[in-house]
Amino acid sequence: AQTVTQSQPEMSVQEAETVTLSCTYDTSESDYYLFWYKQPPSRQMILVIRQEAYKQQNATENRFSVNFQKAAKSFSLKISDSQLGDAAMYFCAYRSAGGGGADGLTFGKGTHLIIQP
Amino acid sequence: GAVVSQHPSWVICKSGTSVKIECRSLDFQATTMFWYRQFPKQSLMLMATSNEGSKATYEQGVEKDKFLINHASLTLSTLTVTSAHPEDSSFYICSARELDRAHRGDTQYFGPGTRLTVL
Numbered sequence: 001a002q003t004v005t006q007s008q009p010e011m012s013v014q015e016a017e018t019v020t021l022s023c024t025y026d027t028s029e030s031d032y033y034l035f036w037y038k039q040p041p042s043r044q045m046i047l048v049i050r051q052e053a054y055k056q057q058n059a060t061e062n063r064f065s066v067n068f069q070k071a072a073k074s075f076s077l078k079i080s081d082s083q084l085g086d087a088a089m090y091f092c093a094y095r096s097a098g099g100g101g102a103d104g105l106t107f108g109k110g111t112h113l114i115i116q117p
Numbered sequence: 118g119a120v121v122s123q124h125p126s127w128v129i130c131k132s133g134t135s136v137k138i139e140c141r142s143l144d145f146q147a148t149t150m151f152w153y154r155q156f157p158k159q160s161l162m163l164m165a166t167s168n169e170g171s172k173a174t175y176e177q178g179v180e181k182d183k184f185l186i187n188h189a190s191l192t193l194s195t196l197t198v199t200s201a202h203p204e205d206s207s208f209y210i211c212s213a214r215e216l217d218r219a220h221r222g223d224t225q226y227f228g229p230g231t232r233l234t235v236l
Contacts, residue, residue: 037227042229043155043208043210043229043230044227044229044230045161045210045212045227046227047224047226050224091160091161095225103166104151104153104163104166104176104212105151105153105161105163105212105225106163107160107161107162108160109159109160110159110160
Protein backbone atom coordinates (compact mmCIF):
# COMPACT_ATOMS: atom_id res chain seq x y z
CA ALA A 1 0.00 0.00 0.00
CA GLN A 2 1.10 3.52 -0.68
CA THR A 3 1.70 6.02 2.08
CA VAL A 4 2.04 9.77 1.99
CA THR A 5 3.85 11.67 4.73
CA GLN A 6 3.66 15.37 5.47
CA SER A 7 6.05 16.09 8.32
CA GLN A 8 5.02 19.69 8.93
CA PRO A 9 1.71 19.93 10.82
CA GLU A 10 1.87 23.73 10.62
CA MET A 11 3.86 26.34 8.74
CA SER A 12 3.83 30.10 9.04
CA VAL A 13 5.06 32.63 6.48
CA GLN A 14 5.00 36.40 6.09
CA GLU A 15 2.81 37.78 3.36
CA ALA A 16 4.74 38.14 0.05
CA GLU A 17 7.41 35.68 1.19
CA THR A 18 8.07 32.20 -0.15
CA VAL A 19 7.24 28.98 1.68
CA THR A 20 7.91 25.33 0.91
CA LEU A 21 5.71 22.49 2.11
CA SER A 22 7.23 19.03 2.30
CA CYS A 23 5.79 15.73 1.20
CA THR A 24 7.32 12.29 0.88
CA TYR A 25 5.66 9.11 -0.25
CA ASP A 26 6.30 5.43 -0.38
CA THR A 27 5.35 3.24 -3.31
CA SER A 28 6.63 0.29 -5.28
CA GLU A 29 4.94 1.54 -8.45
CA SER A 30 6.79 3.33 -11.21
CA ASP A 31 3.83 5.15 -12.74
CA TYR A 32 1.61 7.37 -10.65
CA TYR A 33 0.32 10.88 -10.10
CA LEU A 34 0.98 13.30 -7.30
CA PHE A 35 -1.22 16.20 -6.27
CA TRP A 36 -1.39 19.11 -3.91
CA TYR A 37 -4.85 20.07 -2.73
CA LYS A 38 -5.84 23.10 -0.72
CA GLN A 39 -8.66 22.98 1.83
CA PRO A 40 -9.71 26.43 3.11
CA PRO A 41 -12.06 26.85 6.09
CA SER A 42 -15.01 26.22 3.77
CA ARG A 43 -13.61 22.66 3.52
CA GLN A 44 -13.96 22.64 -0.27
CA MET A 45 -11.02 20.71 -1.71
CA ILE A 46 -9.27 22.69 -4.43
CA LEU A 47 -6.66 21.23 -6.75
CA VAL A 48 -3.50 23.33 -6.62
CA ILE A 49 -1.13 21.39 -8.84
CA ARG A 50 -0.52 17.92 -10.21
CA GLN A 51 2.52 16.02 -11.39
CA GLU A 52 2.77 12.95 -13.56
CA ALA A 53 5.57 10.68 -12.36
CA TYR A 54 6.75 9.94 -15.89
CA LYS A 55 7.47 13.63 -16.48
CA GLN A 56 10.84 14.87 -15.29
CA GLN A 57 9.88 18.51 -15.59
CA ASN A 58 8.48 20.01 -12.43
CA ALA A 59 4.90 21.26 -12.68
CA THR A 60 4.16 24.95 -12.19
CA GLU A 61 0.91 26.89 -11.85
CA ASN A 62 1.44 30.61 -11.49
CA ARG A 63 2.85 31.17 -7.96
CA PHE A 64 2.82 27.45 -7.19
CA SER A 65 5.56 25.06 -8.22
CA VAL A 66 6.75 21.65 -7.15
CA ASN A 67 10.12 20.02 -6.65
CA PHE A 68 9.57 16.43 -7.71
CA GLN A 69 12.42 14.08 -6.86
CA LYS A 70 11.31 10.65 -8.01
CA ALA A 71 14.31 8.71 -6.75
CA ALA A 72 13.98 10.28 -3.33
CA LYS A 73 10.17 9.98 -3.45
CA SER A 74 9.81 13.59 -2.52
CA PHE A 75 7.23 16.09 -3.77
CA SER A 76 7.45 19.51 -2.17
CA LEU A 77 5.25 22.50 -2.93
CA LYS A 78 6.68 26.00 -3.20
CA ILE A 79 4.37 28.97 -2.87
CA SER A 80 5.91 32.24 -4.00
CA ASP A 81 4.67 35.71 -3.09
CA SER A 82 2.38 34.29 -0.40
CA GLN A 83 -1.03 35.92 -0.16
CA LEU A 84 -3.56 35.99 2.65
CA GLY A 85 -5.88 33.87 0.54
CA ASP A 86 -3.31 31.08 0.53
CA ALA A 87 -4.02 30.36 4.19
CA ALA A 88 -5.50 26.86 4.34
CA MET A 89 -4.77 23.20 4.97
CA TYR A 90 -2.63 21.74 2.22
CA PHE A 91 -2.79 18.05 1.46
CA CYS A 92 -0.35 16.06 -0.60
CA ALA A 93 -1.98 13.13 -2.41
CA TYR A 94 -0.97 10.09 -4.45
CA ARG A 95 -2.83 8.17 -7.06
CA SER A 96 -1.75 5.08 -8.93
CA ALA A 97 -1.71 5.37 -12.71
CA GLY A 98 -2.91 1.81 -13.07
CA GLY A 99 -6.43 0.51 -12.73
CA GLY A 100 -7.73 2.55 -15.66
CA GLY A 101 -7.72 5.67 -13.51
CA ALA A 102 -10.30 4.23 -11.19
CA ASP A 103 -8.20 4.50 -8.06
CA GLY A 104 -8.95 6.90 -5.27
CA LEU A 105 -6.45 9.25 -3.71
CA THR A 106 -4.19 8.54 -0.75
CA PHE A 107 -3.71 11.70 1.28
CA GLY A 108 -1.08 12.88 3.71
CA LYS A 109 -2.12 14.28 7.10
CA GLY A 110 -1.94 17.84 5.87
CA THR A 111 -0.03 21.03 6.66
CA HIS A 112 -1.81 24.02 8.10
CA LEU A 113 -0.41 27.11 6.37
CA ILE A 114 -0.68 30.42 8.20
CA ILE A 115 -0.02 33.67 6.39
CA GLN A 116 1.18 36.52 8.62
CA PRO A 117 0.11 39.96 7.33
CA GLY B 118 -14.30 23.94 -14.72
CA ALA B 119 -16.06 20.77 -13.64
CA VAL B 120 -18.48 21.19 -10.73
CA VAL B 121 -19.53 18.59 -8.22
CA SER B 122 -22.37 19.20 -5.80
CA GLN B 123 -23.40 17.41 -2.62
CA HIS B 124 -26.72 17.42 -0.84
CA PRO B 125 -27.35 18.02 1.96
CA SER B 126 -24.45 20.14 3.11
CA TRP B 127 -25.34 19.54 6.74
CA VAL B 128 -27.55 16.98 8.43
CA ILE B 129 -28.39 16.05 12.00
CA CYS B 130 -30.11 12.77 12.72
CA LYS B 131 -31.04 10.58 15.63
CA SER B 132 -29.13 7.44 16.43
CA GLY B 133 -30.54 4.43 14.60
CA THR B 134 -31.87 6.31 11.62
CA SER B 135 -30.52 6.26 8.05
CA VAL B 136 -29.19 9.22 6.12
CA LYS B 137 -28.70 9.55 2.38
CA ILE B 138 -26.11 11.86 0.86
CA GLU B 139 -26.17 12.72 -2.83
CA CYS B 140 -23.18 13.51 -5.03
CA ARG B 141 -23.78 14.99 -8.48
CA SER B 142 -21.48 15.95 -11.31
CA LEU B 143 -23.20 19.00 -12.76
CA ASP B 144 -21.51 19.58 -16.10
CA PHE B 145 -19.78 16.33 -16.93
CA GLN B 146 -20.36 12.63 -16.84
CA ALA B 147 -18.59 10.62 -14.17
CA THR B 148 -18.21 6.90 -14.63
CA THR B 149 -16.36 6.77 -11.33
CA MET B 150 -17.04 8.62 -8.11
CA PHE B 151 -15.23 8.32 -4.81
CA TRP B 152 -16.42 8.72 -1.23
CA TYR B 153 -14.09 10.01 1.47
CA ARG B 154 -14.47 10.57 5.19
CA GLN B 155 -12.74 13.32 7.13
CA PHE B 156 -12.69 13.53 10.92
CA PRO B 157 -12.04 16.92 12.55
CA LYS B 158 -8.49 18.15 12.01
CA GLN B 159 -7.59 14.98 10.15
CA SER B 160 -6.97 13.95 6.60
CA LEU B 161 -9.34 12.45 4.06
CA MET B 162 -9.68 8.69 4.06
CA LEU B 163 -10.99 6.87 1.01
CA MET B 164 -14.06 4.82 1.90
CA ALA B 165 -15.18 3.41 -1.41
CA THR B 166 -15.10 3.72 -5.16
CA SER B 167 -18.45 4.02 -6.89
CA ASN B 168 -18.76 2.80 -10.47
CA GLU B 169 -21.79 3.56 -12.59
CA GLY B 170 -23.88 0.47 -13.14
CA SER B 171 -21.88 -1.85 -10.93
CA LYS B 172 -21.20 -2.58 -7.29
CA ALA B 173 -19.03 -0.24 -5.30
CA THR B 174 -15.56 -1.24 -4.18
CA TYR B 175 -14.98 -0.66 -0.47
CA GLU B 176 -11.69 -0.01 1.26
CA GLN B 177 -10.50 -2.36 3.95
CA GLY B 178 -12.27 -1.75 7.23
CA VAL B 179 -15.29 0.01 5.71
CA GLU B 180 -18.55 -1.85 6.33
CA LYS B 181 -20.42 -2.19 3.06
CA ASP B 182 -23.69 -2.97 4.80
CA LYS B 183 -23.44 0.20 6.83
CA PHE B 184 -22.36 2.53 4.05
CA LEU B 185 -24.53 1.72 1.06
CA ILE B 186 -23.42 3.22 -2.22
CA ASN B 187 -25.49 3.45 -5.37
CA HIS B 188 -24.27 4.91 -8.65
CA ALA B 189 -27.36 4.67 -10.81
CA SER B 190 -26.46 7.24 -13.43
CA LEU B 191 -23.41 8.94 -14.92
CA THR B 192 -24.06 12.06 -12.86
CA LEU B 193 -25.30 10.76 -9.51
CA SER B 194 -23.91 8.65 -6.71
CA THR B 195 -25.52 8.26 -3.30
CA LEU B 196 -24.09 7.23 0.05
CA THR B 197 -26.55 5.97 2.64
CA VAL B 198 -25.38 5.67 6.23
CA THR B 199 -27.64 3.02 7.70
CA SER B 200 -28.51 2.78 11.38
CA ALA B 201 -26.30 5.74 12.11
CA HIS B 202 -24.56 6.05 15.47
CA PRO B 203 -22.65 8.94 17.05
CA GLU B 204 -19.33 7.46 15.92
CA ASP B 205 -20.49 7.89 12.31
CA SER B 206 -20.51 11.66 12.82
CA SER B 207 -18.00 13.02 10.35
CA PHE B 208 -17.49 15.08 7.22
CA TYR B 209 -18.23 13.08 4.08
CA ILE B 210 -16.77 14.25 0.78
CA CYS B 211 -17.29 12.85 -2.68
CA SER B 212 -15.21 13.33 -5.77
CA ALA B 213 -15.96 12.61 -9.40
CA ARG B 214 -13.50 11.59 -12.04
CA GLU B 215 -13.49 13.49 -15.30
CA LEU B 216 -11.65 11.89 -18.14
CA ASP B 217 -9.26 14.51 -19.43
CA ARG B 218 -8.63 13.71 -23.05
CA ALA B 219 -5.82 16.22 -23.31
CA HIS B 220 -3.70 14.39 -20.79
CA ARG B 221 -2.76 10.84 -20.12
CA GLY B 222 -4.33 10.92 -16.71
CA ASP B 223 -7.54 12.29 -15.30
CA THR B 224 -8.66 14.80 -12.77
CA GLN B 225 -10.85 14.29 -9.76
CA TYR B 226 -13.12 17.12 -8.68
CA PHE B 227 -14.42 17.31 -5.15
CA GLY B 228 -17.84 18.17 -3.82
CA PRO B 229 -18.23 20.68 -0.98
CA GLY B 230 -18.80 17.94 1.59
CA THR B 231 -21.61 16.93 3.94
CA ARG B 232 -21.34 17.32 7.70
CA LEU B 233 -23.18 14.51 9.45
CA THR B 234 -23.98 14.76 13.15
CA VAL B 235 -25.62 11.78 14.81
CA LEU B 236 -27.21 12.47 18.19
